[in-house]
Amino acid sequence: MLKTREEYIESIRKMNPNVYMFGERIRDITKFGITRLALEGIGVSYDLPHDPRYREMVTKRSDLTGEEVNVYTHINSSSEDLKRRVKVARLMCQRTGVCTGRCPGWDCINAIWDTTYEMDKKLKTNYHQRFREFMKRVQQEDLMCAGALTDAKGNRALRAVRQSDPDMYVHVVEKKRDGIVVRGAKAMIEGAACAHEILVQPGTGFSVHEKDYAVAFAVPTNAKGLSIIVNRQSSDERKNDPGFDKGNTKYGSLEALVVFDDVFIPWDRVFMCGEYEYAAEMVTKFVLLHRMVLAGCLAGCGDIVTGASSLLADYHGLSRQMLDKLIDMVYYSEAMYATAIGAASEGTAYPSGAWFPDTLLANVSKLNLFWMPYEITKLADEIAGGIVSCMPSEKDLRGRVTGPYVEKYLKGTYDSTTENRMRIVRLLENMTAGAGRISALCMHGGGSPAAARLVLRQLLDLHLKQRWAKDLAGIE
DSSP, rough: OOOHHHHHHHHHHOOOOEEEEEEEEOTTTTTTTHHHHHHHHHHHHHHGGGGGHHHHHHEEEETTTTEEEGGGGOOOOOOHHHHHHHHHHHHHHHHSSSSSHHHHHHHHHHHHHHHHHHHHHHHHHHHHHHHHHHHHHHHHHTTTEEEOOOOOOOTTTOGGGGOOOGGSOEEEEEETTTTTEEEEEEHHHHHHHHSSSHHHHHHHSGGGGGGGGGGGEEEEETTTTTTEOOOTTGGGGGGGGSSSSSSSSSSSHHHHHHHEEEEEEEEEGGESSOOOHHHHHHHHHHHHHHHHHHHHHHHHHHHHHHHHHHHHHHHHHHHHHHHHHHHHHHHHHHHHHHHHHHHHHTOOTTTTTEEEOOOHHHHHHHHTTTHHHHHHHHHHHHHHHHGGGOOOOOOHHHHHHHHHHHHTTOOOOOOOHHHHHHHHHHEEEEEEEEHGGGGTTTSSSHHHHHHHHHHHHOOOHHHHHHHHHHHHTTTT
C-alpha cells in the first residue's frame, strides 16, 4: 500500500517514538515545530507516488510482493534503478531544500540484502530469508526506514575492542533463545526520529576478537530501551516560530543520537550476529550507494540555492553583474549530478541480483562533494551580500515602530517587495549557515574524503596509463 503524507504522519504519531530534545521527551513529534518540519519533508516522498507527473519515477513493481511500491523500499535491480536513485534524490531536494533522511535507509536495505545473501550462501545461515520477510512488511506497509551506521566511537585512535568503555560501538551483550540484547549508540543518524524502523549495521570492519560488534538488525523507533536524542542545529529554535524567520517555511531535517540501553531484538529481526568477516563488506556496499546518491541530493539543494541567489540578484538590481557567478553555481550542481549518473550507469549486478554503482566513479562523486557545495555556498554569500548574516527579524518588519523603517530601508528594486527580499535572504541564510546548511551534508556523509581518496589510491593503475603514454611516444 502506498501511503499518503497524511497517513505517514499519522502512523508516526500512533507509534509515539521515544524522541528527546532539550533534555525532555517530545510527547507528540507531529506537533513540535522542529520535528513536524522534518516529518513534512519526509512526507514529500509519500506525496510523489500519488502525483501523476512523478509516479513512474518514484514507484516500482516489487519482486517480493508483486505490488507497486515506493522506490525508497525497493532493491536496486538494474543500472536504470541506480540512475533513478540519483534522480529521485535530486528531485526530493529540489522540492524540499533539505535532506529528508530516507536515502541512508535505502542504502542499508540494499547493503543488507546483498551481504545476507552472501552469508547464507557461504555460512548456511538464514539471515537473507529473515530480511526478505522483513522487507515484505516494509514494502506492504510503506514504512520509513532510517539507516544507522556511525557509532559513537570514543577514542578514534583505538579499535572497538580497545575502548575503555565497550559501549562506544553498538554490540551484543546477551544472546537469548528468542533474540539478542544490544547496547551502545549510533551518532548523527538522519531521519531517525521520524522513522518507523531503524536499520542498524556495522559502521566499520571488525576482527575475530570483536565478534560482538558485528551485528545488524532492525528495531522500531518505540522499542523499550531505545532513546532518540535530536541533535541541535544552528538557528534550530526558529523552526518553532511562525512566519518566515525559519528560512525554509515548509520543510526541515534533523539528525539524532540513537541510544540502545539493553534493547531486545527478536531473532527474526537480526541479520548479522558475530559474522565479523562480513562487517566491512556490508559497510562498503552502503558506502558505494551513499557516495553516489549524495551527489544527487547536493545537486538538488544546489539548485534551490542557485534559484534563491538568482532571485536575490534580481531584487538587488544586479542580475547582469552576477550572471557569471550563477553560471558557476549551475556548473557545480551539474558536475556533481553528472558523476553520480556516471557511477550509476557503470554499475553492476552483485550475486544477490542487487545492483551497485561503479566503485571508482562513486568515490569521485564523494570527492566532488568535498568541495563543490562549499563553492556554491561561497558564491551564494557573495551574491547575497552582508545582509545574509545581519538582517532584522520578521518581528521588526511587523513592529509598530520598527516596521516602517525596515520596510523603507530594506527594499530592493522598485518592482520587488521588502518582505519577499527578506524571505529569500532568510532561505539563503538557512541553507548556507543555518539548520539547512547544504555543505554539512557533504563532508562526512558516506565516509570521510580521506577514505574516498584511499579507495582511489587502491584503484589507481599508473602503470597502465604509463604504458599508453609510452606507446604513443614510441618508447619501448
